[in-house]
Amino acid sequence: MCLLMKGISRHDIFAGTDRYSHCSYTVCVVCHVSDLKLFYFVFLVCIQVFPFRKMGKAPVDLSFKCIGSIADVLHKEPNEGLRPLKRNADNKFCSQALRLNNNLISDLAGFTLTIDSLLSDPSHLAWLDLSFNHISRIDKALTELHELRVLYLHGNHICKLSEVDKLGVLPFLHTLTLHGNAVENEKTYRDHVISVLPHLKSMDFSAVTKQERIMSQIWHKKITLSKTKRSPN
Numbered sequence: 001m002c003l004l005m006k007g008i009s010r011h012d013i014f015a016g017t018d019r020y021s022h023c024s025y026t027v028c029v030v031c032h033v034s035d036l037k038l039f040y041f042v043f044l045v046c047i048q049v050f051p052f053r054k055m056g057k058a059p060v061d062l063s064f065k066c067i068g069s070i071a072d073v074l075h076k077e078p079n080e081g082l083r084p085l086k087r088n089a090d091n092k093f094c095s096q097a098l099r100l101n102n103n104l105i106s107d108l109a110g111f112t113l114t115i116d117s118l119l120s121d122p123s124h125l126a127w128l129d130l131s132f133n134h135i136s137r138i139d140k141a142l143t144e145l146h147e148l149r150v151l152y153l154h155g156n157h158i159c160k161l162s163e164v165d166k167l168g169v170l171p172f173l174h175t176l177t178l179h180g181n182a183v184e185n186e187k188t189y190r191d192h193v194i195s196v197l198p199h200l201k202s203m204d205f206s207a208v209t210k211q212e213r214i215m216s217q218i219w220h221k222k223i224t225l226s227k228t229k230r231s232p233n
Contacts, residue, residue, distance in 0.1 A: 058083035059097035059127065060118065067103040070110045074117055092120040097127035101152065105130065108139035123147065131155045131177065138166045148173055154204070155180035161192045168196045179204040188219065195220035 061079040065072075078085060078093075086094040098115070115122040124147050132155035142151070148170050154177040158164075161183055167173060176197065178184060184204075186192070194200055194216040200208050 057095045057097070058085050059099050060085065060093045060095045061099045063099045063101045063103070063129070065103060067100065067105055070105065070108055070114045073100070073114050088120040090120070093118060094120045096121075096124050096147075097129075098125060099129040100133070101129045101131040103133050106134040106136070108135070108141050111139060111141035112144065126150065126172075128152070131180075138163045140166075143167065143169050146171065150175040152177045153181070154178060157181065158183045161186055161189065164193050165196050168198075172199065173197060174199055174201040176200060176202070177204050191216045191219040 058081050061081055062073055062076055063079065065076045067073060067076065088094055098119070112122075115125060119125065125145050126147050127150040128142075128145070128148060129152040131152040135153065135156040136158060137160075138158070142148070143166050149172050151167070151173060158178065158181040164178065164183070167176070176193070178193065183189060190203065190212070193203060194208055194212055202208060
């Protein structure tokens with residue numbers, strides 16, 4: 001396998017993910033790397049691909065479709081991947097992964113109804129990519145995806161850490177990205193997110209360590225105690 005790419009942008013990374021999704025971890029590692037930029041590309045391809053490869057079914061890929069509202073999803077044809085998408089008797093996609101990255105989505109109004117029409121079993125949606133959109137808040141619809149394991153929200157417009165708290169009801173969420181949002185500039189950003197999401201194993205493509213988990217819990221207790229002392233009797 002030979003990759004000869006220069007001047008790679010973030011958009012190239014996401015566009016290329018499916019193209020190279022056939023590569024295994026071993027192949028990715030042994031590829032000849034001529035410069036750091038290429039290595040970074042291969043690394044990001046791998047971490048983008050692995051989550052939905054483990055699910056065994058091809059993702060419904062609606063990235064780069066200029067989708068402005070969730071309702072538009074039903075009028076678009078998914079991008080072709082290396083693995084064909086399967087449909088059921090009702091012509092709904094048999095998939096647990098949905099890619100809506102690199103679009104123009106500002107809110108998730110109608111999301112539940114849309115995935116009900118799009119997927120054969122929306123209650124088992126486990127992997128959702130909403131990165132590089134214009135989303136500013138965590139919609140209630142996301143908190144109802146009880147089987148969600150992986151959620152990409154990087155490159156959006158989320159400004160408040162309190163929005164992340166809403167995801168605490170998701171029992172299986174282990175991978176989350178939020179970098180590229182204004183919220184990452186908060187001093188307590190990583191501590192806060194880790195403390196409110198107890199099952200998180202990866203944040204912003206970086207593993208959550210045992211030490212980070214302990215420190216975030218200590219931080220959370222201090223904040224809670226401080227609020228208690230300030231509250232009137």
